[in-house]
Amino acid sequence: MTRLVIETRGLTKRYGGRAAVDDVDLHVAEGARYGFLGPNGSGKTTMVRMLLGLVYATRGEISVLGRPVPSRVAEVLPEIGAMVEGPAAYPHLSxxxxxxxxxxxxxxxxxxxxxxxxxxxxxxxxxxxxVDRRPVRTYSLGMRQRLGLAGALLNRPRLLVLDEPTNGLDPHGIREVRDLLVTLNAAGTTVFLSSHLLAEIEALCTDVGVVDRGRLVLEDALDAVRGPTGRLVVRTPDPEAAARVLGRAVAERHGDTLVVDAAPGGPPALARHLVEHGVPLDGLAEQRRSLEDVVVALTGPGSDTARGARRNGARPDPTSGGIRR
Known part of the structure; x- marks a missing residue:
């Protein structure tokens, strides 16, 4: 049986008449890289602060590393590395x-x-x-983020709880942090990462929870979320010939890539059919749903989460059924 390092039941936090977190049942398995995804203002940081005993819930239950929070949070904090709402530091010190x-x-x-x-x-x-002995007040935002992550790692934690850890980092820095978290996870550290960036979650995480307006609208393994669409992706140096051979089965065309309805026999049968008709192949695979497709379908076009999923210059990616960034 999979051991849970974070579990909540009916967790709710209200501020006056507004529910920042609304009846959330969260399940984070030991050894997972769990991505907690949602736009700014969706309740992610409030959720993280409740997990660490920094904010009290209006109602519901929290268990972290097998102990109830906040009543026994002092027992688990030594085993947790955390960075919430940006790194804290004395600005006049190095x-x-x-x-x-x-x-x-x-x-x-x-x-x-x-x-x-x-x-x-x-x-x-x-x-x-x-880095030299410069005071932290002279650090860039990216350097401050790195320093906050360093502080979270000091105790060699069993559980890392990180709120937007790549904020302010350039693409090279984002990749470095991602590689570091994968390495730590492989050595036994469970990672719980809160972010509003779809690409970050999709590139790093094994499991995903999606929150929209304080409610958890999805929780599953990322591989299960990004399941097959029922179509196949064909890459060929001669897309015209492939389109003639496949006819109405072609659903989309993008340069040298065709998306086709799956035929009986799957990819092997389609590959044989194309080769028998003289069409050269560079690649053929199942098309899989993107995390963006799933998020937009669950939250609807008017939600903050759906709008966030369409930002940053996304364009169609036929290989995933979603977007390429």
Missing amino acids: GRANLALLDASGPRRGRAGRRRERVEEVLERVGLGA
């Missing part, structure tokens, strides 16, 4: 000095020399190893 203070006040014990080694280790892991 990054190293901030981490040293955080480490000294944390649950880890050991000689000062060992703690300094750990500070240097996490700075290297997040790409700040070469």
Whole structure:
């Protein structure tokens, strides 16, 4: 049986007459990379703060690492690395000095020399190893994000809870953080990542929860969410010939790529049919739904989540049935 490191039941947080989080049942399995997806203002950060005991729920139950929160949150915090609503730091001190203070006040014990080694280790892991003694107030937003992630890693946590960890990073930095989280996850750390970026969740996560106006509208394994559409994607240097051979089965054309209705026998049968008619192939595969398709279908065109899914210059991607960024 899969062990849950985060579980909520009927979790609700109301501010006056508004429900920021509305009756949410969340299930995060040990060893998962769980993406908590929703636009700004959808209740993601409120949810994260409740998981860490920083905000009390109006009603509902929370269990983190097998213990109820907030009543026993002090027992689990030493095993959690967290960054919520951006990194906190003393602006007049250097990054190293901030981490040293955080480490000294944390649950880890050991000689000062060992703690300094750990500070240097996490700075290297997040790409700040070469940073000088400049105060944090001179850091860029991306550098501050890296410093916050370094602080979350100090205790070698079993569970990482991160709220928009790639905010302010350039594409190279985003990839570095993604690779780091995959490495940590492979070593046994469960990752719970809150983000409004579809591409970030789709590239990193194994499981996904989608929140819209405070309600959880989807929770599933990402592979299950991105299931087959029932169509096949054909890539060929001679799309005209392929279109003639396939006729009405062609549903879409995009340059050298054709999307066709699946035929009996699936990809092997279609490949044989094209080759027998002299059509060269560069590739043939099942078309799969994109996370965007699923989100838009669930939330509707007028929702904040659906509008967020269409931003950032997206254009059709026939290979996924969704978008290419």
